[in-house]
Amino acid sequence: MGLLEQLQSMTLAEVAGFALTLSAIWLAAxxxxxxxxxxxxxxxxxxxxxxxxxxxxxxxxxxxxxxxxAYGWRAWRRGDATPTLPITPxxxxxxxxxxxxxxxxxxxxxxxxxxxxxxxxxWLDSTVFVFGVLAQWLQARxxxxxxxxxxxxxxxxxxxxxxxxLHITALLYVLLAGxxAYGWxxxxxxxxxxxx
Numbered sequence: 553m554g555l556l557e558q559l560q561s562m563t564l565a566e567v568a569g570f571a572l573t574l575s576a577i578w579l580a581a582x583x584x585x586x587x588x589x590x591x592x593x594x595x596x597x598x599x600x601x602x603x604x605x606x607x608x609x610x611x612x613x614x615x616x617x618x619x620x621x622a623y624g625w626r627a628w629r630r631g632d633a634t635p636t637l638p639i640t641p642x643x644x645x646x647x648x649x650x651x652x653x654x655x656x657x658x659x660x661x662x663x664x665x666x667x668x669x670x671x672x673x674x675w676l677d678s679t680v681f682v683f684g685v686l687a688q689w690l691q692a693r694x695x696x697x698x699x700x701x702x703x704x705x706x707x708x709x710x711x712x713x714x715x716x717x718l719h720i721t722a723l724l725y726v727l728l729a730g731x732x733a734y735g736w737x738x739x740x741x742x743x744x745x746x747x748x
Contacts, residue, residue, distance in 0.1 A: 563601075565597045565601060566601055568594075569601060570721070572590050572594035572597065573590075573598075574727060576590035576594055577728055580691065581699075581732070581735030581738055581739075583738065583739070583742060588624045588625030588628065589621070591617060592618045592625075595614040595618040596618060598614040601718075601721070605716050606669070606671060607671075607716065608671060608677070609661060609671075609677035609678050609680060610677060610712075617688055624692035627693070637694045638746070639694045639743045639748070640695060640747060641696045641697065650690075653682075657678075658675070658682045658683070659678075662674045662675050662678035665678060673712060673715070676711075680705055680712065683701060684705055687701040696739050699732045699733070699735040700736060702728070702729070702732035703729050706726070706728045707725070707726075707729050710723075710729070
């Protein structure tokens with residue numbers, strides 16, 4: 553299906569998910585806690601979309617995004633819109649945990665998909681699923697490097713969505729990679745100013 557045909561066949565849920573996701577990630581890059589309710593709404597819409605094209609890892613990932621967004625909203629909560637946690641860099645232990653959990657989780661989820669689901673991209677789908685959960689956790693904990701992980705995942709996901717003829721969603725993830733680069737630069741600057 554070409555881009556024009558996909559534009560014509562887009563559902564209201566896909567359009568709303570696109571707009572909500574862009575808005576939510578813009579707010580996250582700007583360090584604003586209202587990112588979290590928008591991420592919850594977008595996650596619900598994308599669960600439906602990804603189930604409809606047999607990307608069950610992405611659907612499950614969005615379900616976890618909804619849960620982690622609720623956690624992030626609580627963790628960042630204060631009387632005003634400013635998060636209560638300071639921005640901090642990852643340390644060696646954080647990297648070791650990220651790579652260990654990410655590698656083991658990807659193998660486990662891919663094997664589950666191969667055994668129980670009609671999937672054609674189990675390894676890529678599982679990589680985005682597992683590392684996406686970890687990136688969301690890092691963002692909720694306000695770890696600076698969450699943005700670098702998001703850039704890599706967004707580019708990988710865009711390729712998956714192109715393969716699945718979800719051109720508009722692929723475009724969304726290219727734009728999200730750009731917003732993640734902006735978030736990386738903005739949070740680095742904030743970290744240099746004390747992490748607020």
